[in-house]
Amino acid sequence: MSGSMEFLxxxxxxxxxxxxxxxxxxxxxxxxxxxxxxxxxxFAEARAGEWGPGFRTMLTRTVADPGTFQRAPFNVxxxxxxxxxxxxxxxxxxxxxxxxESLTGLSWPALPNPVISLVTSVTLVALIATxxxxxxxxxxxxxSTVEDYVVWAVVFAVVLTGWLAYYRLVNPYPLVLGMHIxxxxxxxxxxxxxxxxxxxxxxxxxxxxxxxxxRKGVQS
Amino acid sequence: MAARNPTDKTLGxxxxxxxxxxxxxxxxxxxxxxxxALPPSMAPAIAAALEKAKRPSVIWLSFQxxxxxTESLTxxxxxxxxxxILDVISLDYHHTLQAAAGDAAEHARExxxxxxxxxxxxxxxxxxxxxxxxxxYSTVAGHSNYAMLMETVENAAAVIAVGTCATFGGLPGANPxxxxxxxxxxxxxxxxxxxxxxxxxxxxxxxxxxxxxxxFGRLPELDAYNRPMAFFGQSxxxxxxxxxxxxxxxxxxxxxxxxxxxGWCLYELGCKGPTTYNACATMRWNDxxxxxxxxxxxxxxxSEPRFWDAGGFYNTVSVPxxxxxxxxxxxxxAGAVVGGAVAALAKKQTKTAxxxxxxxxxxxxxxxx
Numbered sequence: 001m002s003g004s005m006e007f008l009x010x011x012x013x014x015x016x017x018x019x020x021x022x023x024x025x026x027x028x029x030x031x032x033x034x035x036x037x038x039x040x041x042x043f044a045e046a047r048a049g050e051w052g053p054g055f056r057t058m059l060t061r062t063v064a065d066p067g068t069f070q071r072a073p074f075n076v077x078x079x080x081x082x083x084x085x086x087x088x089x090x091x092x093x094x095x096x097x098x099x100x101e102s103l104t105g106l107s108w109p110a111l112p113n114p115v116i117s118l119v120t121s122v123t124l125v126a127l128i129a130t131x132x133x134x135x136x137x138x139x140x141x142x143x144s145t146v147e148d149y150v151v152w153a154v155v156f157a158v159v160l161t162g163w164l165a166y167y168r169l170v171n172p173y174p175l176v177l178g179m180h181i182x183x184x185x186x187x188x189x190x191x192x193x194x195x196x197x198x199x200x201x202x203x204x205x206x207x208x209x210x211x212x213x214x215r216k217g218v219q220s
Numbered sequence: 221m222a223a224r225n226p227t228d229k230t231l232g233x234x235x236x237x238x239x240x241x242x243x244x245x246x247x248x249x250x251x252x253x254x255x256x257a258l259p260p261s262m263a264p265a266i267a268a269a270l271e272k273a274k275r276p277s278v279i280w281l282s283f284q285x286x287x288x289x290t291e292s293l294t295x296x297x298x299x300x301x302x303x304x305i306l307d308v309i310s311l312d313y314h315h316t317l318q319a320a321a322g323d324a325a326e327h328a329r330e331x332x333x334x335x336x337x338x339x340x341x342x343x344x345x346x347x348x349x350x351x352x353x354x355x356x357y358s359t360v361a362g363h364s365n366y367a368m369l370m371e372t373v374e375n376a377a378a379v380i381a382v383g384t385c386a387t388f389g390g391l392p393g394a395n396p397x398x399x400x401x402x403x404x405x406x407x408x409x410x411x412x413x414x415x416x417x418x419x420x421x422x423x424x425x426x427x428x429x430x431x432x433x434x435x436f437g438r439l440p441e442l443d444a445y446n447r448p449m450a451f452f453g454q455s456x457x458x459x460x461x462x463x464x465x466x467x468x469x470x471x472x473x474x475x476x477x478x479x480x481x482x483g484w485c486l487y488e489l490g491c492k493g494p495t496t497y498n499a500c501a502t503m504r505w506n507d508x509x510x511x512x513x514x515x516x517x518x519x520x521x522x523s524e525p526r527f528w529d530a531g532g533f534y535n536t537v538s539v540p541x542x543x544x545x546x547x548x549x550x551x552x553x554a555g556a557v558v559g560g561a562v563a564a565l566a567k568k569q570t571k572t573a574x575x576x577x578x579x580x581x582x583x584x585x586x587x588x589x
Binding site: 003004005006008009012013014016017020021024025026027028029030031032033034035036037094095096098099102103104105110111112113114115168172173174177 | 444547558
């Protein structure tokens with residue numbers, strides 16, 4: 001790698017292949033493991049169906065209940081802001097859609113670039129706020145592990161480099177674009193082996209919860 | 221009286237002999253100043269410098285190339301090639317443009333080298349099969365390209381690599397690079413190398429760099445790839461007249477849709493403008509008539525290293541160069557098999573453990589204490 005363009009091509013070529021392979025293999029190992037291990041067989045007679053309550057809980061748990069909001073309003077509001085911002089930037093920015101289309105053939109309309117850049121700026125501020133909160137909140141500070149900080153750093157790096165690349169604030173541009181792609185690849189690699197797996201397991205877990213409640217005939 | 225060496229004359233003398241007016245000469249200087257992004261006040265300084273400058277001897281070496289760079293050079297309009305060769309430099313050796321052939325041609329090169337040691341400029345277009353390659357891949361007058369380059373460069377003042385083949389290896393250096401093609405800067409380490417990349421480079425960039433060298437007696441400010449900042453300092457994207465459409469999110473999706481007709485951004489059609497540094501957007505081609513993006517075609521990124529290997533010309537910049545959805549599916553399937561197997565094994569172990577469980581009584585445990 002003698003220059004920025006070689007670096008960019010490395011991140012777009014060999015490194016992307018490595019990252020996406022580790023991501024796909026790692027993630028499917030985790031998910032197949034979860035499904036094959038399954039739950040212990042329940043011999044009790046079911047009082048009601050599992051599927052309906054399962055899917056309902058997938059949705060209802062997405063919105064925090066009033067008690068949670070009163071106890072931790074910061075977590076709920078800032079958590080929502082940066083998650084939504086991250087998803088919008090990830091899924092509705094034209095270059096990202098082009099990348100997804102090249103791999104899956106699926107595409108959808110993009111949001112105008114100024115909207116994405118505004119959303120990304122808000123996301124960056126929200127992410128910084130989560131870090132400050134984590135480091136200052138008396139309880140959060142004590143329950144945070146190294147993994148929490150590593151995951152925060154990786155997510156922040158992806159958003160920050162993307163923002164820098166969009167505004168072309170680093171010269172030469174191939175260098176900052178390569179840094180953005182590389183940080184996204186690091187995130188892909190870490191995803192199956194850290195708490196980032198929740199991107200895929202959250203809704204599975206919620207379904208299990210709801211299904212268990214439904215089976216017992218309690219409110220899900 | 222013995223004929224004077226053409227390089228003994230100053231530029232001023234040579235111009236007056238050719239009947240070039242003072243006004244015409246100053247116009248040329250002003251054009252050069254503006255092209256090199258210098259303030260207009262530099263024009264008289266350029267004029268004064270060029271007036272006294274001696275025409276340098278220039279040896280142009282063509283190796284693994286397509287002559288496109290020479291074709292481009294002959295279409296330079298400010299200064300024209302004629303201006304350049306007859307007034308500004310003494311082009312002593314160039315396969316395509318020189319009248320001499322065979323031994324006489326090679327003799328001209330040797331003579332220019334012997335007459336101006338340490339002062340002549342070497343311009344190279346085309347890549348060079350490296351020292352470890354079969355020297356027969358490309359030869360001139362029985363010399364391998366590598367041997368000829370090294371011999372010619374030894375007493376040169378500086379080397380100007382013209383075109384993407386000479387600067388980065390270009391097409392001959394593309395995967396799988398059968399001839400082991402290398403760039404000039406890969407091989408020449410002890411002389412200043414200035415890169416004028418592009419496939420081909422903009423003609424005025426070639427002549428502008430030479431004019432700059434003559435004016436200031438040194439090489440211009442260079443970027444990380446040894447390219448003159450005056451021409452390669454800004455990306456195509458940053459100077460593109462279609463940039464407002466990118467910023468608004470208005471893109472042509474095909475070459476003949478409404479967006480294409482309205483002149484919207486070509487990013488989705490594979491434009492490499494965001495990652496490409498060149499002066500096409502500002503200097504344009506064919507006497508400033510137009511340039512590829514204005515003609516409705518995305519930038520190929522021809523002035524960047526490895527542009528042949530940087531994925532399809534019509535793939536968006538953000539698309540990876542080699543991974544496919546099928547590869548990802550295959551990796552995922554392999555992962556699922558491994559995950560399933562691990563889980564099944566764990567289940568089996570649990571089952572076996574349950575089947576062979578030895579109940580322990582309280583008495584047994586107490587006996588162990």
